[in-house]
Amino acid sequence: MSSALVARAAFNKNVAAALARRSLRPLAVQARGAADSAYVPGGPIYRGTVNDPTPFPPPSKTHGSYHWAFERLLSAGLVPLTVAAFATSGTNYPILDGLLGVSLVMHSHIGFDSILVDYLHPRKFPFLGPAFTWLLRATTVGVLVGVYQFNTNDIGLTELIAKAWHA
Numbered sequence: 001m002s003s004a005l006v007a008r009a010a011f012n013k014n015v016a017a018a019l020a021r022r023s024l025r026p027l028a029v030q031a032r033g034a035a036d037s038a039y040v041p042g043g044p045i046y047r048g049t050v051n052d053p054t055p056f057p058p059p060s061k062t063h064g065s066y067h068w069a070f071e072r073l074l075s076a077g078l079v080p081l082t083v084a085a086f087a088t089s090g091t092n093y094p095i096l097d098g099l100l101g102v103s104l105v106m107h108s109h110i111g112f113d114s115i116l117v118d119y120l121h122p123r124k125f126p127f128l129g130p131a132f133t134w135l136l137r138a139t140t141v142g143v144l145v146g147v148y149q150f151n152t153n154d155i156g157l158t159e160l161i162a163k164a165w166h167a
Helices: 002-036 065-087 094-119 128-153 157-166
Strands: none
Touching: 065 094, 065 157, 094 128, 094 157, 128 157
């Protein structure tokens, strides 16, 4: 019984050593080949993977600090605009009602766009990111057309909310 165990252990040791030599040989050849080749400044570049640096977007006045300032001004301007729209009647001041409707839609568009930029980046989701961005743009245009139609051909946004509030 003990001779079978010794033979099995010796056989396993020889197989393990042969497998280790075969599996480590490509690493040794690769290391030797890397030392023999010329140095490439910047190292190897893998495109389309996590090794790519984040590309810097071209400078644009619609993004960056101007974009941030516009978002903050729109958000802060919604407070007095909402108070003014409900303090007066929407039917008496249709421009104020239309301005409130457009401001609310733009505020919502900027918020949803921020979600898409953060969570559906085109680099990680090359199809879903742009598809949802265009879906958001089409939805925003559709909602703007609906708000325009509702404000011009119906009672308007402020009157609707006032009627729903008192119902």
